[in-house]
Each structure stands twice: as structure tokens, then as C-alpha cells.
Amino acid sequence: MSRADQPLHxxxxxxxxxxxxRLRREEIILIASELFAERGYRGTSLADVAARAGITEPGLxxxxxxxxxxxxxxxERRDLDSEAFAMELLGMEPADRLRALPEFxxxxxxxxxxxxxxxxxxxxSLEPDAPGHDHFVARYRALRAIVADTIRSAQEAGxxxxxxxxxxxxxxxxxxxxxxxxxxxxxPEAVDIVAAVESYxxxxxxxxxxx
Amino acid sequence: MSRADQPLHxxxxxxxxxxxxRLRREEIILIASELFAERGYRGTSLADVAARAGITEPGLxxxxxxxxxxxxxxxERRDLDSEAFAMELLGMEPADRLRALPEFxxxxxxxxxxxxxxxxxxxxSLEPDAPGHDHFVARYRALRAIVADTIRSAQEAGxxxxxxxxxxxxxxxxxxxxxxxxxxxxxPEAVDIVAAVESYxxxxxxxxxxx
DNA sequence: CCTAACTTACTTAGTGCTCGGTAAGTGAGT
DNA sequence: ACTCACTTACCGAGCACTAAGTAAGTTAGG
Numbered sequence: 001m002s003r004a005d006q007p008l009h010x011x012x013x014x015x016x017x018x019x020x021x022r023l024r025r026e027e028i029i030l031i032a033s034e035l036f037a038e039r040g041y042r043g044t045s046l047a048d049v050a051a052r053a054g055i056t057e058p059g060l061x062x063x064x065x066x067x068x069x070x071x072x073x074x075x076e077r078r079d080l081d082s083e084a085f086a087m088e089l090l091g092m093e094p095a096d097r098l099r100a101l102p103e104f105x106x107x108x109x110x111x112x113x114x115x116x117x118x119x120x121x122x123x124x125s126l127e128p129d130a131p132g133h134d135h136f137v138a139r140y141r142a143l144r145a146i147v148a149d150t151i152r153s154a155q156e157a158g159x160x161x162x163x164x165x166x167x168x169x170x171x172x173x174x175x176x177x178x179x180x181x182x183x184x185x186x187x188p189e190a191v192d193i194v195a196a197v198e199s200y201x202x203x204x205x206x207x208x209x210x211x
Numbered sequence: 212m213s214r215a216d217q218p219l220h221x222x223x224x225x226x227x228x229x230x231x232x233r234l235r236r237e238e239i240i241l242i243a244s245e246l247f248a249e250r251g252y253r254g255t256s257l258a259d260v261a262a263r264a265g266i267t268e269p270g271l272x273x274x275x276x277x278x279x280x281x282x283x284x285x286x287e288r289r290d291l292d293s294e295a296f297a298m299e300l301l302g303m304e305p306a307d308r309l310r311a312l313p314e315f316x317x318x319x320x321x322x323x324x325x326x327x328x329x330x331x332x333x334x335x336s337l338e339p340d341a342p343g344h345d346h347f348v349a350r351y352r353a354l355r356a357i358v359a360d361t362i363r364s365a366q367e368a369g370x371x372x373x374x375x376x377x378x379x380x381x382x383x384x385x386x387x388x389x390x391x392x393x394x395x396x397x398x399p400e401a402v403d404i405v406a407a408v409e410s411y412x413x414x415x416x417x418x419x420x421x422x
Numbered sequence: 423c424c425t426a427a428c429t430t431a432c433t434t435a436g437t438g439c440t441c442g443g444t445a446a447g448t449g450a451g452t
Numbered sequence: 453a454c455t456c457a458c459t460t461a462c463c464g465a466g467c468a469c470t471a472a473g474t475a476a477g478t479t480a481g482g
Contacts, residue, residue: 017450017457021456021457040334042251043253046441046443055457055458056458056459058443058458058459059459061442061443062458063457066442120337122393123251123333123393124254126327126330126393126396127249133397136397140398141401144394171391172387172414174390174394175386175388175389175393175394176386178389179387179388179390179393180383182386182390183351185337186336186347186348186351190348191382196382196386199383200383207417207418227478228477229430235431256468257468258466258467269432269434269471273432424481424482425481426480426482427480429476429477430475431475431476432475432476433475436469436470438467439466439468439469440465440466440467441466442465444462445460446460446461447458447459450455450456452453
């Protein structure tokens with residue numbers, strides 16, 4: 001009768017029906033992420049996703065309601081990953097955060113799909129009535145706030161030069177990292193993303209400390 | 212008999228049939244630019260463009276052959292504008308070029324559509340087999356080369372700090388300006404693009420001169 | 423200078439295909 | 453008995469694009 005009991009009937013693996021459905025949704029979200037990254041939201045059809053997931057189109061819609069619903073599920077799932085990274089960064093001393101940037105770039109390079117997903121979806125979400133618009137606006141505002149806070153706490157610790165405006169500098173830092181990523185995605189042979197981010201991290205350190 | 216004679220038959224304006232067709236294509240390209248900027252290449256149908264241009268779909272295809280042909284025409288047309296800007300920049304003394312950046316931002320702000328067009332189309336061209344891919348790759352390579360050359364000539368004039376890698380710094384500069392533009396397009400209320408670029412121009416001057 | 427032949431900027435009509443989404447089941451699991 | 457993760461069958465709308473014609477503009481020949 002309690003809501004906490006687990007069936008755990010003897011045969012088969014320990015997955016309940018609910019759990020299996022959740023896993024299926026996760027799997028579909030992963031597949032949709034790849035396709036959205038490659039061809040964009042608009043360039044991907046439900047049939048594409050369904051075929052790769054080994055399910056029918058109505059089967060897909062049973063889980064996500066509409067195509068936009070699938071997009072939102074993808075974005076939310078991917079945000080959990082970024083959030084984990086943000087927590088990782090925030091767990092460090094402010095002074096160490098700069099040094100973590102190249103590691104971030106290295107990780108992104110090895111999972112180019114995730115980076116591409118965000119670049120593509122952000123561009124498709126510029127128009128105010130795009131399905132992911134509000135989400136990306138909120139995401140960038142939050143990101144700027146986190147970076148600005150980091151700068152502000154470095155200021156309070158007396159580690160920075162005078163004349164730094166945290167919000168403006170935050171936008172600039174995020175812009176540089178995003179922009180480098182776009183150039184690298186477009187032309188990986190011409191742009192070494194890890195070297196570029198390492199160089200930028202050094203530039204940024206000089207800029208922030210005023211040395 | 213010569214190929215240089217102009218008919219100039221008495222009635223109506225002095226536009227020949229060829230000239231009128233060229234003007235019509237220009238007009239269509241302008242309309243397509245707006246729609247591509249708003250909804251992307253994939254999100255825009257030939258019917259959308261045709262309706263706004265007051266022409267039928269086959270009428271459109273008569274001029275551009277295929278939808279991809281229309282996209283290439285749009286990109287080429289828009290490149291002429293950027294090229295004009297690049298020439299303007301290259302006409303200046305290297306030292307003045309930095310100071311021209313905020314003016315560039317101001318111009319872009321007042322014609323947000325053009326900025327949006329490039330941001331959207333670049334994102335849709337990340338995949339190697341996208342219709343505009345090769346073009347954007349070439350464009351970014353050329354852009355990096357121009358900026359890198361500017362840095363190099365400043366180096367030769369002894370105006371810069373030691374340890375500058377022109378190619379890497381060029382990618383970084385372009386990345387920052389692109390990224391700021393994306394954030395501004397997504398959330399114009401939260402990001403003041405002109406102020407951000409002005410601030411970045413100052414940062415960049417300190418960075419390049421090592422002061 | 424007139425006219426017949428040709429070119430070109432379109433239009434109307436229609437092609438097959440793909441799109442996102444719905445209605446109505448079905449069958450296994452709870 | 454009921455839930456729910458699906459399936460089959462289907463829908464109208466929209467897609468890029470084609471075939472075939474038309475009417476106006478341009479050119480060449482007599």
C-alpha cells in the first residue's frame with residue numbers, strides 16, 4: 001500500500017515497467033540529440049528519429065506528445081550535463097576555474113556532437129517564438145550570472161585589475177568560447193580548439209589580473 | 212552589331228529586359244535573405260519566398276534553379292556587403308582598425324537581419340554536406356587571414372607585445388565578436404552589443420600592445 | 423521599317439514524396 | 453480489471469520540383 005514498495009518479482013532483470021519506459025525515453029533522447037546536432041531540429045523528421053530508435057512515429061509521440069516536446073526533452077536532458085559541469089566548476093577555487101577551461105575544451109572536442117547540438121539549436125532558437133527560445137535565453141542569462149559572480153568574488157579577494165565590469169566581461173568570455181567552438185565545428189582542420197582555448201585562458205588571466 | 216550597343220527604345224524607363232530581370236533577382240534575394248534570417252534555410256519554403264515576392268514557385272526556380280541555388284545567391288550577395296566592409300577596414304591604418312570595431316557593431320545593430328542571417332546560416336552549414344558549408348569555411352579562413360595579417364603588420368611595426376600568435380589571436384577575435392552577436396540576437400534586452408564591443412576593443416588593445 | 427524567328431520571364435497544373443499528427447486497436451505487465 | 457507502451461492504418465497539408473504552355477521583348481533578314 002505504501003508508495004515506496006518495489007515489486008522486484010523474481011524473474012528477469014530488476015527493471016520495472018516504469019523504469020524500462022524511462023530508459024527507453026533516455027535512449028530516444030540520446031538518438032534525437034545526435035540527429036538534431038547533425039541536421040538541426042528543423043532538418044530532422046520524427047521518421048528519422050523513429051527509424052534509428054527502432055520504433056514507429058506514433059510510438060515516439062506516445063512518449064513526447066509532439067516534436068517540440070521531444071526537442072524540449074533533449075534540451076532538458078543536455079542541460080543536466082552542463083549543470084553537472086557548472087557544479088564542478090563552482091566547486092573549485094575561483095583562481096583554479098580559469099585553469100579548468102582547456103580541460104573543458106578537451107572534453108568538448110571528444111564529444112563534438114554535444115557541442116554541435118547546442119550551437120545548432122541556439123541558432124535555431126534566435127526567433128522569439130522558436131520552441132527552444134525561452135530556454136536558451138534563460139540558459140545564457142544563468143551562465144553569464146555564474147561567470148560574473150566568479151569575477152566578482154575574485155574582485156573581492158583583490159585579485160583583479162580595476163575597471164572590470166563583471167557582467168560585460170562574462171558575456172565576452174562566454175562569447176569567445178562559443179565563437180571558437182563554432183569555428184572549430186565548421187572547419188576542424190583549420191582550428192585547433194584546445195590550443196585556442198589554452199591561449200585564450202592565458203590571455204584572460206592577463207586581462208583579469210591586469211598583469 | 213557590336214555587343215556594346217544599348218537599345219534604348221523610346222517608351223518607358225531605360226531598363227532593358229536583362230536589366231529588369233537582374234533587378235527582379237536582386238529583389239527576390241533581398242526577400243529570401245529576410246526569411247532565411249528569421250526562419251533559417253530549412254525553415255523557409257520556396258512558397259514563402261514566392262508569396263512575398265509576388266511570384267509563383269516555378270517563377271522562382273526559373274531564376275535560381277533549385278532552393279540551394281537561391282541560398283547560394285543569397286550568400287554571395289551578402290558577401291559583397293561584407294567584402295565592402297573588409298575593404299573599408301583594410302583601407303585604414305592598422306592602428307585605427309581597432310577603433311572601427313564599435314562602429315561596425317553599431318551598424319550591425321541597426322540592421323539586425325543581416326547579422327541574424329549569417330549566424331543562422333553558419334549554424335545550418337556546420338555539416339560538411341550542407342549547401343553553404345564550403346562557402347562558410349572559405350569565408351572564415353579568409354577572415355582569419357585578414358585579421359592575422361593586420362596583427363602581423365602591427366608586429367612588424369613594433370606595436371605589439373611578444374608572444375602573439377597571429378592566427379590564433381585572429382580566431383579568438385572573430386570568435387568573440389561572433390559570440391557577442393549571438394548572445395545579443397538571442398536576448399537583446401540583456402546584452403548591449405555596442406557597449407560590449409566597445410569594452411572588448413579596449414580589452415583587445417591592452418592585450419595586443421601588452422600595456 | 424516591317425515581320426518572322428527566337429529568347430526569356432514567367433504561369434497553370436500537377437508530380438510523387440514527406441511532414442507532423444490522429445484514431446483505434448493490441449497484447450504484455452501490474 | 454486496468455494501465456500503458458506500443459502498432460497499423462490513415463490523414464490533410466506542405467514540400468521541392470517538373471511539364472507544358474503563353475505572352476512579351478529582342479533580334480535578324482528582306
